[in-house]
Amino acid sequence: MCRPDHFAVHYSINVWMDPGRPVDRDRAVSQWETLRSTYERLGHRVHLLDPRPGLPDMVFAANGAFVVGDRALGARFRERVRAGEAPAHRSWLEGAGVGVREPRAVNEGEGDFAWAFTRILAGAGFRSDPAAHTELAAVFGVPVVPLELIDPRFYHLDTALAVLDHDTIAYYPPAFAPASRELLGRLYPDAILATEADALVLGLNAVSDGRHVVLAEQATDLAAALARTGFEPVPVDVSELLKAGGGVKCATLELHHPNTAEEQP
Numbered sequence: 001m002c003r004p005d006h007f008a009v010h011y012s013i014n015v016w017m018d019p020g021r022p023v024d025r026d027r028a029v030s031q032w033e034t035l036r037s038t039y040e041r042l043g044h045r046v047h048l049l050d051p052r053p054g055l056p057d058m059v060f061a062a063n064g065a066f067v068v069g070d071r072a073l074g075a076r077f078r079e080r081v082r083a084g085e086a087p088a089h090r091s092w093l094e095g096a097g098v099g100v101r102e103p104r105a106v107n108e109g110e111g112d113f114a115w116a117f118t119r120i121l122a123g124a125g126f127r128s129d130p131a132a133h134t135e136l137a138a139v140f141g142v143p144v145v146p147l148e149l150i151d152p153r154f155y156h157l158d159t160a161l162a163v164l165d166h167d168t169i170a171y172y173p174p175a176f177a178p179a180s181r182e183l184l185g186r187l188y189p190d191a192i193l194a195t196e197a198d199a200l201v202l203g204l205n206a207v208s209d210g211r212h213v214v215l216a217e218q219a220t221d222l223a224a225a226l227a228r229t230g231f232e233p234v235p236v237d238v239s240e241l242l243k244a245g246g247g248v249k250c251a252t253l254e255l256h257h258p259n260t261a262e263e264q265p
């Protein structure tokens with residue numbers, strides 16, 4: 001995670017961002033601190049990346065790479081304003097002993113790629129280039145399922161879909177092109193389908209450890225659906241980050257374990 005010390009909305013690279021609307025940085029920091037301590041309370045270890053001035057979106061650590069075990073595919077941001085984040089992630093990961101493959105095509109890391117244990121779900125349409133899917137498959141050696149995003153409010157896969165455990169996902173179908181909806185329906189017939197209201201507070205921008213699901217507290221229907229399915233929803237307020245089009249998952253780069261769900265702590 002990366003503390004939002006320099007968080008701001010100075011430019012607009014997604015439809016959520018309005019540079020004319022004030023952002024309360026102190027509030028963003030305190031919401032982020034709560035998110036961080038929530039993970040720690042749930043037993044997770046949080047590593048911190050040093051925030052850098054001039055990179056107001058750096059709090060959205062999920063975009064910095066895609067990591068499974070000791071391998072990563074580095075990010076290559078679509079927008080120049082975020083380009084400086086990629087080398088910061090690369091040096092942190094290398095320092096932690098992770099081999100980082102240099103990307104060729106544009107990809108925004110875990111923003112568009114979701115580790116689903118036996119496969120990688122990979123979004124494209126607004127940010128990551130479909131050409132990145134070949135690089136992903138080459139680095140991680142698992143099938144890559146391409147999914148096309150069609151609604152600019154859900155510009156990264158992680159704004160419209162969350163992997164909850166080995167065989168369960170939650171998603172918002174209208175964010176996907178018809179062929180992708182069909183594919184998701186076939187792969188995950190028992191998926192939780194989010195309501196529009198919950199999708200619009202980026203409720204799907206959630207982090208699951210297979211049991212607890214940390215998500216935006218405003219996503220109440222989704223929390224109820226998760227509880228009915230046997231997960232434990234853990235609501236947090238990240239409303240300040242929403243002004244930049246981000247949420248819980250965007251603020252979290254998961255260091256995935258290469259093995260199956262059952263083997264995870």
Ligand code: ARG
Pocket residue numbers: 013014017057060062063082110111112156158159244245246247249250251
């Ligand atoms: N303002 C950032 C951008 O538009 C938000 C990134 C959100 N990250 C995510 N993983 N969806 O790039």
